[in-house]
Amino acid sequence: MSKVNSGMEFIAARGLGKLAAKMEIEILEFTPDRAVARMPVSGNTQPIGLVHGGAYAVLGETLGSMHANFLAPTDKVAVGVDINATHTSSATEGYVIGVCTPIRTGKSLTVHEIVITRDSDGARCSTVRITNFYKPQR
Template identity: 30%
Template sequence: MNKKDILKSFNDRNKNTLMETLDIEYVAIGDDFLTAKMPVNAKVHQPYGQLHGGATAALAETVGSAASNFFIDTENQFINGIQLSINHIKSKREGVVFATARNIHAGKTTHLWEVTIVDENDDLISVAKMTNIILKKR
């Protein structure tokens, strides 16, 4: 499957999920990364009109989980996130943020990802580390 088709299949799975609610869209894929974007607007603001840290964490976990699918047998295995740690560096009121997951470790039972979140000006917004566990489908 080519990269365009992979992105389409990932985006198609977002229907009727939190990802659709937050308008998260996968936009780029490479040999060592996966990137998704999310608009920053009132839908993802906290009461002070800034990007909510929980929405940012949801974006980080979304892209980190999805990226693990490249390292597993998706017919017989699935991914669950088991740990997410995120540092918020800069606030954001409007525009777009992009989360890029890069693999640190792809073992047989766990994957570790670094997820960098930047805005449309390439300003660093947040940095996350995420651990996924690989489970067998029943």
């Protein structure tokens, strides 16, 4: 596990990256058990005003990859090897909330599920699953 004391310290030390910053992704909670973030609908939409499916994938990968790295064995780094997203609804205003939980954390692979909902009514908009591979850190 990370050498910092908490998940929020890990995020502060590592950062989320430039893409997450452009999409205004904000971490709300980050523990060994789960990670939670929000992303504004505004600025992350398709031309017809719905959250872009790729934006859901970016939110999911940001949470899943960061959480996998937080849980990474010493001297290993997590890199994404597979991601999929199923969109079941959408949002047109406010924020969407991503809740990331590990499905399996092993020595070489980890799998996380990220459930993304509308902040207004909790309706599920997308379910993202990401698999990360742990490789030696250079």
